[in-house]
Amino acid sequence: MKNLFCRVRRRDGLLHLALLVLAAAFSLAHRSLACAAEEGAAGPAVPVSGYEVVASFAHDPQAFTQGLCFDQGLLYEGTGLYGQSTLRRMTIDGRDLEVRTLPAYLFGEGVTVFGDRVIQLTWHSRTGLVWDREKLQFAGSFPYATEGWGITHDGASLIMSDGSAILAFLDPETYARQRTVVVTEAGQQITRLNELEYIKGEIWANIWKEDRIARINPATGQVTGWVDLAGLAAQYAPADEDSVLNGIAYDRDKDRIYVTGKRWSRIFAIRVIKK
Numbered sequence: 001m002k003n004l005f006c007r008v009r010r011r012d013g014l015l016h017l018a019l020l021v022l023a024a025a026f027s028l029a030h031r032s033l034a035c036a037a038e039e040g041a042a043g044p045a046v047p048v049s050g051y052e053v054v055a056s057f058a059h060d061p062q063a064f065t066q067g068l069c070f071d072q073g074l075l076y077e078g079t080g081l082y083g084q085s086t087l088r089r090m091t092i093d094g095r096d097l098e099v100r101t102l103p104a105y106l107f108g109e110g111v112t113v114f115g116d117r118v119i120q121l122t123w124h125s126r127t128g129l130v131w132d133r134e135k136l137q138f139a140g141s142f143p144y145a146t147e148g149w150g151i152t153h154d155g156a157s158l159i160m161s162d163g164s165a166i167l168a169f170l171d172p173e174t175y176a177r178q179r180t181v182v183v184t185e186a187g188q189q190i191t192r193l194n195e196l197e198y199i200k201g202e203i204w205a206n207i208w209k210e211d212r213i214a215r216i217n218p219a220t221g222q223v224t225g226w227v228d229l230a231g232l233a234a235q236y237a238p239a240d241e242d243s244v245l246n247g248i249a250y251d252r253d254k255d256r257i258y259v260t261g262k263r264w265s266r267i268f269a270i271r272v273i274k275k
């Protein structure tokens with residue numbers, strides 16, 4: 001009787017062990033299926049980088065920065081607000097400042113230098129301004145069908161944002177719209193794309209009212225990374241809600257990235273680092 005009892009106990013033990021192994025295997029399979037489903041829906045996580053300040057320079061704390069770019073050793077800046085909008089050009093340390101004032105009915109936005117032209121968007125007027133680069137003289141205008149926020153170019157097309165998740169590619173000669181991409185991260189649209197800069201095959205866009213820059217694949221619109229600039233606005237911008245990050249410029253010759261914001265007291269050369 002005792003032996004029989006032992007055999008039963010032993011058989012129960014083996015059965016219990018087998019059930020445990022089965023349960024563990026099921027749990028693992030279930031978990032990997034769940035992960036696969038999650039990755040399928042959301043995709044792998046987009047990396048978030050930090051930054052290191054390499055150098056910093058004085059920035060006009062009255063400048064309501066709406067556009068920033070760098071060309072042949074000079075910084076170009078477009079500022080906004082009705083009655084205060086300008087196009088200005090200077091060295092990175094503020095020397096040789098030249099300023100052009102926009103008519104009071106125009107609210108200046110993004111700027112980019114394309115060949116011998118400086119192109120500046122306006123916010124609600126659906127009008128792009130064309131300036132002669134050498135003399136910084138007004139040379140004409142062109143229409144577009146949306147609001148104007150940021151502008152950059154990839155050498156072949158002008159690329160503009162309008163505050164939505166859409167980037168429009170324009171023919172740089174006719175200013176006609178060639179194509180658009182919708183900017184997404186893991187299938188979700190990223191809206192409020194603002195100041196733009198084309199950097200080594202990527203479009204960088206700062207997001208209005210956020211401390212971060214999206215790195216965008218120009219072919220697909222997919223966000224491939226983020227640069228988190230937390231800390232700069234808190235230290236160098238006035239405390240009002242409008243004085244946000246809004247300027248990215250790239251010096252191709254020195255492979256240097258500059259950032260600033262509306263009414264910030266400094267402009268920064270940054271290096272992207274692992275967070």
Ligand SMILES: [Ca+2]
Pocket residue numbers: 067068069111151152195196197247248249
């Ligand atoms: Ca820019």
